[in-house]
Amino acid sequence: MDALPTFLSHLLRHLPSQAEIVEWFRHIPPLLAVSGGILFWLALARAFRWRRYNAMHRKYGPKWSNGKGIITPEEAQDIMSVSTRYDMPMLLNYALAFALFKTYGIPSISKLLASTKELKSKETVSKRYADTELLIATWVGCPISGFLDASMSVTNNGPNPKPADDPRAMLALARTNWLHSKYRISNEDYLYTLSLFILEPGNWAKRFGWRKLSPLEEHAYYVFWVEIGNRMGIRDIPDTLEELINWSKDYEESYMVPADTNKEVAGSTVEELISFVPETFGVKALSRRIVVCLMEDPVRESMLYPEQPWLLRKSLDAGMGLAAFVQRWFLLPRSREKFPIVTKLPKVDDKVGCPRLHPTKYTYRPWYRPEPMSAFGVLREKLLLKLGVYSEMPGPHLKSSGYRLEEMGPLRFENDGHEEIMRRAAELQGCPIAGPWSMEGRKQQELI
Incomplete structure (x- = not known):
């Protein structure tokens, strides 16, 4: 027992002094010091940036077993949360927004939207945009099972089932179904929209993200959104992701054609997307061009937009690629989730009884933003x-x-x-x- 104190005392006597340490660092070549610092930071960023991704794959990878196993919609939602809330929340949020935007290239969809008059004025456009984002975010972010413990959805049956802990996801879906019931929407148009919610996040991650979605994540998007589609009453959903991809491509080739209503509806939405951009120095005009650059050629042509200059398209790709490179190699991951709604179940004051919710982000026309109290x-x-x-x-x-x-x-x-x-x-x-x-x-x- 006496050996350890003796050893520590000997070690402390032979440690270099502060002055010796400072002198040692002074003799390190600046280039070597900078290089070492950069390498250290790269290693640190690499270790932390992939931590959630790796943990999620360790948890669900063996169960899925490269497509040989099965994951539930609740598990799929948990898998999706890594990319939608932490790794690429802003990018994938815009991916869903552009998924909806892409449907405007189908004349049967754009004619219906134009007939509702909801995209005729800035007021109705802004509220529709805000409400659509919040409803979809509620399906994705709140537990689809309704319970904080997802296993309750399996065991909670019988004549007197327990009420859901957090019913927000199904309240949002029920409201969406009720609103849709006011209009005549074909099953094919429903199914095409659903296919874009499944496919566009992966396409955007591959095109602009700091990483691609893994096969497990792509399958999770399919499983989750198929469950949403079933609860919306959408019929004839393809049985596999590969079949869905082929169906969606065939539908686009057959029905995505130019139409004036496509341009009308798309134009209103583009103006809402860039509403916060100032007119000065041609910034807003440039922003319109950038939005067009984000469109695939069939989508752009169906909305009657002209092809943009080669230099602008390449500059956009280069800028997005540089941002993705910096994020992948140099930035630490988010410590907190970033999402349009508060996913955590809000605490409810018994005196309030009827909670009202606020987004975590607001549109240019700030719907649902609280008034200042001070x-x-x-x-x-x-x-x-x-x-x-x-x-x-x-x-x-x-x-x-x-x-x-x-x-x-x-x-x-x-x-x-x-x-x-x-x-x-x-x-x-x-x-x-x-x-x-x-x-x-x-x-x-x-x-x-």
């Missing part, structure tokens, strides 16, 4: 307005109190269908909708 908050909002981040101050006209999922969609439907939404959500969930998310929760709020 003088500093007012100054902050006015500064953001002055800088052009938002088009106007938040207020009741932009639903600053927040949103309820069963109210979302066109303002003319805001107060309609709530009880039916609750019933449909309970059917989709396979268990009751209770507590603050239910109609009883709404009634409790009305009494306060």
Whole structure:
């Protein structure tokens, strides 16, 4: 026992002094020091950047077994969370936005959208864009099982099933199904849109991301969105990812053709996407060209946009490639998730009864952004307005109190269908909708 203190005492006596350490570093060539620092940082970034990716593949890779095994929709959602919330959240969020945008190249879809008049004014376009993003993000980010413990969806059966812990995903899906029921939409158009939600994230990751989606991740997107499609009542979904890819290509070749309504609907959406960009120095005009550069040729041609200059297209690809290179090799991963909604189940005050939600990001016209509660908050909002981040101050006209999922969609439907939404959500969930998310929760709020 006496040997260890003796050894430590001997070691401490022979350690170099601070002055000796400083002198030693002074003799290291600057180029060697810089090179060593860069190599150290590259190794550190490499070790941390792939940590979630590797952990997810260790967890689910053996079960999937390169396509020989099966993963559940709940597991697929967990697999997707690595790419959608941490690794490439902004890129994949835009991928889903462009997936919807791409459907506007199908005349049957663009004619229906044009007939709704929802894309005629800046007000309706901005709300439709905000609501669509929030509804889709709720399907993707909130547990599709409805339970914090996904296994409950299997065991929670019988005559008196337990209410869902977090029914937001199915409330959002039920509201979407209810809104869609107001229009005549063909099964093929539904299926094509679904195929883009499955395929475009992988295409965008391959084209612009710092990494591609792995085969396991691509399969997870297929499994998850097929489950969403089934709950939307979409028929004839191909049985494999490969069959879906072929079906989607064939559908585009047959039905993606030029039409004036394609251009009309696409033009309104492009203006919303770049609404925050200033007109000065031709920046907005350049932004329109960049959006066109992001389109594949069949999509661009169907929307009657001209081909953009070769130099602009190559410059965009080079810029996106450089950003991906820097992110892959030099940046540490996110420590917190980045997502359009708060995925964590919000704490509900018993006195509130009917929680209203706020996004984590806002459109240029800031729907659902809370009004400032202090003088500093007012100054902050006015500064953001002055800088052009938002088009106007938040207020009741932009639903600053927040949103309820069963109210979302066109303002003319805001107060309609709530009880039916609750019933449909309970059917989709396979268990009751209770507590603050239910109609009883709404009634409790009305009494306060």
